[in-house]
Amino acid sequence: MNRLIVELIALLLPRGDREAVLGDLAESSASFASSLFAILGFALRRQFLCWLSWRPWFAGIALAYTTTWLLMGSSVDISTSVVSWYGGPAAWHSVPYGLPGFTLAVLRLVAAAWCAGFAAARISRRTLWCSLLLLLGPSISCYKSFHVETHFDHRIIQLSPFVLFLYLPLMIFGVYAGLHNLRPRPWMTLLLIVPYCIQLVPTIRVQSGPNFVLWTLLPLWPCCYLVWLALGSARRSKEAWAP
């Protein structure tokens, strides 16, 4: 039982370190208590050292204060459209009119969620748990007070608060790609972010006046980061193939 607890606690460590530390503890016949203290001490020390760098602060705070609001807004937009259309055949006549906007909103959500997950995993892998927690924080806090209704055919349809987390599965794909150092090709990156930028820039220009450049760049930073990585990787592979 004690060994099981120690091995469970050791899951806090990355695989390579876990193997070495558990082996060292077994070799030195360490007691249950000292094994626990050793593993917890190591895990805490590692986390503490990570936070001495700017990366986790940037990944967590920049995502939480910029991208989350955009993700939640897009999730609610998409859900509202889907729920309206789900109202019945009478609602379907409006589908062709709403479809372009809906498609763009879906593309925007895909790009924003994927890029946010990718950036969080790439910038600070070891503090990913904290970046994701900060990113999900606003959605969790809005969950209780969430109340959005859509009117259709004299009926009021209330959206489930779970729609606030619609971006989450898409973001998990981004996190996976970031953790496995996968990078989309430059043309795929452009395909991913161009519709997003095209929609976002005029929206913010209308809403924020002369400060629109700043307000556009803020939520766009994960996309800019992705482009920067993709272009860098393309340049390196071009140099590698050069005679």
Added chain:
Amino acid sequence: MLGEFEYLILTVAATLDEDAYGAAIRAQIEQKTGRRCSIGALYTTIERLETKGLLKTWMGDATPQRGGRAKRMVRVTPKGTHAAKEFYEAITKVSIGAAWASHRPGAKA
């Protein structure tokens, strides 16, 4: 310049040579300095030294006495040897004339 604990790890790893791995380094440091060496301090310092290019680590073989777990083997790189030598020379030079230095002029051997 190296830190004191970094120098200890480099020196012990160089002394142990082929047998340098986490538990052995820790045991040697504790035995020679009489100070407790935590696993966390040891591995985070090893990682830092590896990032600086002063050490190279890799996963070794698993043994039954370790519960079938692999060792994290350590080898000092030429850059690490140079850094440790620099540290040693600096400490030796600075210590000349100090009351506790055994090789100060007139001191007993």
